[in-house]
Structure formats: structure tokens, C-alpha cells
Amino acid sequence: TRPAGYDILFEPLRIGPVVAKNRFFQVPHCNGMGRGYPSSMAAMRGIKAEGGWGVVCTEQCDVHYSGNHPRELRLWDDKDVPYLARATDLIHEHGSLAAIELAHNGFRTGNLESRAIPLAPSLALTRGIQPITARAMDKSDIRAARRWHRTAAINARRAGFDIVYVYAGHDMTLPVHFLSRRYNQRTDEYGGSLENRVRLLRELIEDAKEAVGDTCAVAVRFGVDELIGPNGITSEDEGRDVVEMLAELPDLWDVNISNFDNDGQTARFSAEGYQEQYVKFVKSATTKPVVGVGRFTSPDTMVAMIKGGTLDFIGAARPSIADPFLPRKIEEGRFDDIRECIGCNICVAGDKASVPMRCTQNPTMGEEWRRGWHPEFIPSKDTDDTIFIIGAGPAGLEAARALGQRGYSVLLAERDRELGGRVRRESLLPGLATWGRVRDWRLGQLKRMRNVQLLPGNEITADDVLQAEMSLVAIATGARWRSDGIGRHHSAPIPGLDSIPVFTPDDIMAGRLPSGRVVVFDDDHYYMAGVITELLVAKGCEVTFVTPESLVSAFTQFTTEQRRIQRRIIELCAAVRTSTGLRGTDPGVAHLACAYTGRETEVAADAIVLVTGSVPRDELYHELQAHGATALTEAGIRRVVRVGDCLGPGIIAAAVYSGHLFARTLDTDLTDWTPYRRENVELDWDQPLPQGASHG
Numbered sequence: 001t002r003p004a005g006y007d008i009l010f011e012p013l014r015i016g017p018v019v020a021k022n023r024f025f026q027v028p029h030c031n032g033m034g035r036g037y038p039s040s041m042a043a044m045r046g047i048k049a050e051g052g053w054g055v056v057c058t059e060q061c062d063v064h065y066s067g068n069h070p071r072e073l074r075l076w077d078d079k080d081v082p083y084l085a086r087a088t089d090l091i092h093e094h095g096s097l098a099a100i101e102l103a104h105n106g107f108r109t110g111n112l113e114s115r116a117i118p119l120a121p122s123l124a125l126t127r128g129i130q131p132i133t134a135r136a137m138d139k140s141d142i143r144a145a146r147r148w149h150r151t152a153a154i155n156a157r158r159a160g161f162d163i164v165y166v167y168a169g170h171d172m173t174l175p176v177h178f179l180s181r182r183y184n185q186r187t188d189e190y191g192g193s194l195e196n197r198v199r200l201l202r203e204l205i206e207d208a209k210e211a212v213g214d215t216c217a218v219a220v221r222f223g224v225d226e227l228i229g230p231n232g233i234t235s236e237d238e239g240r241d242v243v244e245m246l247a248e249l250p251d252l253w254d255v256n257i258s259n260f261d262n263d264g265q266t267a268r269f270s271a272e273g274y275q276e277q278y279v280k281f282v283k284s285a286t287t288k289p290v291v292g293v294g295r296f297t298s299p300d301t302m303v304a305m306i307k308g309g310t311l312d313f314i315g316a317a318r319p320s321i322a323d324p325f326l327p328r329k330i331e332e333g334r335f336d337d338i339r340e341c342i343g344c345n346i347c348v349a350g351d352k353a354s355v356p357m358r359c360t361q362n363p364t365m366g367e368e369w370r371r372g373w374h375p376e377f378i379p380s381k382d383t384d385d386t387i388f389i390i391g392a393g394p395a396g397l398e399a400a401r402a403l404g405q406r407g408y409s410v411l412l413a414e415r416d417r418e419l420g421g422r423v424r425r426e427s428l429l430p431g432l433a434t435w436g437r438v439r440d441w442r443l444g445q446l447k448r449m450r451n452v453q454l455l456p457g458n459e460i461t462a463d464d465v466l467q468a469e470m471s472l473v474a475i476a477t478g479a480r481w482r483s484d485g486i487g488r489h490h491s492a493p494i495p496g497l498d499s500i501p502v503f504t505p506d507d508i509m510a511g512r513l514p515s516g517r518v519v520v521f522d523d524d525h526y527y528m529a530g531v532i533t534e535l536l537v538a539k540g541c542e543v544t545f546v547t548p549e550s551l552v553s554a555f556t557q558f559t560t561e562q563r564r565i566q567r568r569i570i571e572l573c574a575a576v577r578t579s580t581g582l583r584g585t586d587p588g589v590a591h592l593a594c595a596y597t598g599r600e601t602e603v604a605a606d607a608i609v610l611v612t613g614s615v616p617r618d619e620l621y622h623e624l625q626a627h628g629a630t631a632l633t634e635a636g637i638r639r640v641v642r643v644g645d646c647l648g649p650g651i652i653a654a655a656v657y658s659g660h661l662f663a664r665t666l667d668t669d670l671t672d673w674t675p676y677r678r679e680n681v682e683l684d685w686d687q688p689l690p691q692g693a694s695h696g
Ligand code: FMN
Pocket: 027, 028, 029, 030, 031, 058, 059, 060, 101, 169, 170, 221, 256, 263, 264, 293, 294, 295, 296, 315, 316, 317, 318, 319, 347, 348, 351
């Protein structure tokens, strides 16, 4: 049972006409499933409800084809009700409230699917780089937008939702485009003064209340600060004014900072509770309940947010992805079981790729329906295997933990004296301390398992494996960074590397550092080259950052960090050379070449750091295979497998997933059938063409 100090988190709380059973509020978050994988989406929301969230919200949901998001939910008319009703049913099964975030994406979308000309308060190029211009809405367009929202609210109620959102956040939707001085140049009653610019938001709230407010709560999601100073909305100025103007109109205020890069900051750039300073004023401006976010994983911080008068509800997106059972664990006082979000945003990257999202901490995310995986429960062991895992990085730790949970007898050996592998090493790099949570949570669970034996400080040989009398062997020995420059840009070793000191991330993490003028060559494009640059500059090196991509750390666009990272690297480095390859080196010099023209330049260099490809550390695997099937069988080994980076070097989330997959399947042969359910679109060939469609 939990100490009484946390009881406040479990008080029921009224939101307009409905009551949430506690203060845990899973705020809107996309997940890459949405309309494309509706069964996966519904099952995932159901698991959140089972995990104890008092309110479970959808991701943003378009109200009309003229503001359509390419992948998130859709509620254009009653045809979209059934799949959303599936989600609300699953949410209600656990006594949670179901919320839906209605949206019209205005000029944030190019409407590539519907081909409708996008809509904006004033003529504007659409956001992003699509060559599409949004047209200025006239009064009939505004009336239509109100009608679409109203109809969607009514359909949302038919789908079973208890809370209907008007979404005015993240610089994303029509009401916030109208609100913005940057986008709204209108001279009618919807432009000019704040009173006029806020009119559409006010009307959408009033319309929703009038349409469904007797039984559904109407919530507003509003970004109170855009962090761009007086050019935008700030929490000292118009952000505050808007809340004060509309204070009692909605039944709930869901407040955060805008745009998404600011709201969803990674742990590299912000600490838990980073939004408090911006949203704190809201509670004093309204008597309605307030929900806010800030990567909340600590029950003490949550209690402080409520007792300190900042929030009424603890909002969470990423923490609910990493641990859908976070509320239940707090409720039961199982604090050590909380699987804390590491703040890496790989969830966002999955969503942006329009596939069921991944989570570094929670390998079952997105697999709830299609593989039937549950984040907390796992089938008990169903074979007599005993399992030897070599390597206690993210894959080995997760495999041992999940196998241990299944009841298998497991040996987990690690060469280093400390467990954790790459997550231990990487968590010591600048800004990556939370990576250590991947290890800490698993170690905490493992230490309670009597059937899992940990063997740190043990370099295991093939002979050791043969003598271990274990029936399944998983090699999880990770990968090493290449020192020859081979990666995406170079398919052959970079010439001249023997003429200059060369370092890889493994060297740096082992404490072997270059000095003087250093070229960091990044052909990996995720976080590693950036954080190494930060470290080297802090140690006094003069760094030239070179990458064949046109952006610094280009992959981090998908984790919403790229702009922050590029800004930081520009500020730290002597020079940043994008769209540039490393053609070769000579003593004291790096020869660079433009990735487009091949035009060469030189830069003085005392050392090179190569952040390119990685190769599996799979020597032990191959040695065991070399003994032959008979020797393995005689040793009682029925299978030797590789998991994690040892099988395919990649991100930490992939390593954790690989370890989990092995624990669930014991690597039974999965090559000849698809091991998960697919969302099959039913052919709807004979449906009548709608009114207004051209025939023939
Ligand atoms: N906010 C929205 O209002 N609508 C969305 O559709 C939405 N999609 C998101 C998708 C992902 C994968 C994540 C991580 C966040 C999303 N957000 C969205 C923002 C979250 O609601 C939340 O404000 C933000 O992640 C900060 O909260 P957290 O620290 O608890 O994650």
C-alpha cells in the first residue's frame, strides 16, 4: 500500500458533467497507429485505462477533409464512429473517461490526400516545404469550420467519448492560427484585436458546449507560450490574456507550451517539470480544473504540482507510453516498479514514420493488439529450457528480465564489472543521464528474481558456454563502432586514416580522448556525434563538425530535437560543414569534399573522430557455430541466437525490443509466416459515390 501522502493523486475530480476517478490524465498523443492501424490504436488506449489513467485521450482527430492530417485520427462523419467506439469501449471497461481531441489543421497541412485547398485566417504558404498555398477563409468558411467541429462533437458523443477537446495548441490548428498575430491579418471581426482573434476559439468552445455539453465535458488544449518572445503568444502577455478572457468557458484547461519542439522537449534539453514556470498562472485565472505536462514520472513531483497549486491533473504523454501502468503502480505503492520515460522521443519518431510507435523503455508499445503483448503480464514458461545470456546491455538485460518473469532459469553474464553495456556508457555522455533508466529499471526487477543469476565481470568463452549445461544461448554482446569510416557515405575505408590519430565513440566512452583541433565526422546522424562534440568542446578541443547530410544530426528531426541540436553545435564548433564528406586524411589535415560537387577543401586536424557505422561483436556466436551442430547438441544446447546490436546494430529501443522478442518467442522460427496480426482494409468497392462526385 502507498503512503498517505500520495492519496491526493487518487481523489476523484469533476470535469463539467463527468467525474474522473483520479488525477492521472493521459493527454493527447499520436502513436503512428491512428486511422491506419485502428485496432492497434484502440488496444493501446485500453491498456492505458487498465493501467489506471483516470482520463485516456486520443491523439488529434481531424473534423474535416479540408484540414486532414496524413495519419492521425479522423472523424469526418458518422462513418468514422465505429472504430473510435471500439477505443471508448475499451477505455470504459476500466472505469476511465475517454477524451477526444478534435482538430482542423488549417494551413499546417497540405491536404495531400483530399487535395482540398488548405484553409487559413489569411493567405499563407502552408507550413513545411510543400509548394501549397492556403487560402484566406471567408465568413462562410468560418461558419463551415464551426459546423464541422460541432458535427464532430456530436459524432464523438455517439462514439462514447466523455470529454471533447477544442485544440488550440502547438501552432497546429485553426483556432490558434486565428489567434496568432503572425498569421491573422484579417480586418473583420475575426482579426485585429485579441478579442477578435480569439473569437473563433470562443465560438468553437460555445458550439461544443451547446451541442454536447450536457453530458460531455468540453476541454481546451492551449499553448500559453510559444517561446519566441513578443512575436508570439507569451505566458506574460496574450497567453495569459486568453486564459483570463475564456476562464470559465471550458470545463477543463489543458495547458502547455508551443510548438511541439518546445512542448515535447527531450531529456537532453529539459528536466522533469520544465513547463511549470509557464503554466503556473493558469490556476489563478480560472476555477476550472487544469491539466499540464512535463515528463512527469516521479510521484513526489506529481504531488508537489498539485499541493503547490500548479495543476489539478497530472498530464502525461511520454510517461504513459513508457509505463501505461504508472498510476496503478503509484496506487499500490510499487514505486520501484515504475518504468520511467527516458525522454528520448523515439516514440515521436515512430509516429512521424506512420508506423506503430516504439518506446525505448516499453517494448510492448504498439504490440498490444497485433502481437497480444501486455506491458505487465507475460505468459509463464512453456518449455524446459534453461537460458544463458551473454552480455548485459539493453538487449541482454531485457531478455533476462522478461525470461525471469516467465519463470525461466537464466544466467546473465557480463564482461564488465558493471551491468548495462551501452546504456551505462552512453548515460555518462552530456545530456544522456536518463539513458541509465533503461538499466536501472531492469536491474531493479532482476535483483528480485531468484531464478536469474547475474554474473558481472565474467568474460565468457565458447568453452564456458559448452560447459554451462544451458539449453538456449543468447549472445547479446552488442556492437563496436567502426574505425575505418565505412557507413552510408563511404562504402570503402577512408584513405589515409593511418596517418592521423583516429577515435571512435567507443574510445571516447572509454575515456580515450583526442586533443587540439578535432574533426568529428558524422555519418550516423543520430545523437552520438552531437554529444561527443559537446564533450570534446568542454574538454578544450576545437571541433569542426562534418556531415554528408544537409542538417546536423539529421535523424533528430524525428525526435523533435534537431533545431536545438544544430543551434548548439553551431555555437560550440569552430566550423560546421554540412553536405560534406571526409575524402581522406594526411598528417595534420582532413580533406573534405562537397557531397554534391565533389569540390575539395582542407581543414587542419590533429585527430579525427569517426561516428559512422557499427559492426556486431559476434565473435562468440561464430565460434560456437564453428563447433558444429553435434558439439552443441552434445553440450545440451538446442539453439544459439544473437539478440540486440549483436544481431543488427541500431537504436537502444531496437535492442530492448529484440531482447523482449527473444524472451517471448525463444526465437522460434518466424521466417515463413508473419508473426503478428495485420489491419486488413476491407474492400469497399461497391459503396455509392457520394453526392457531388463526378460520374463517368
Ligand atoms: N499533443 C496534442 O495535443 N496532440 C497530439 O496529437 C499529440 N501527439 C503527440 C505524439 C507523441 C508521440 C508525443 C510524445 C506527444 C504528442 N503530443 C500531442 C504532445 C503531448 O500531449 C504532450 O503535451 C507532450 O508530449 C509533453 O508531455 P509529456 O512530457 O508528458 O510527454
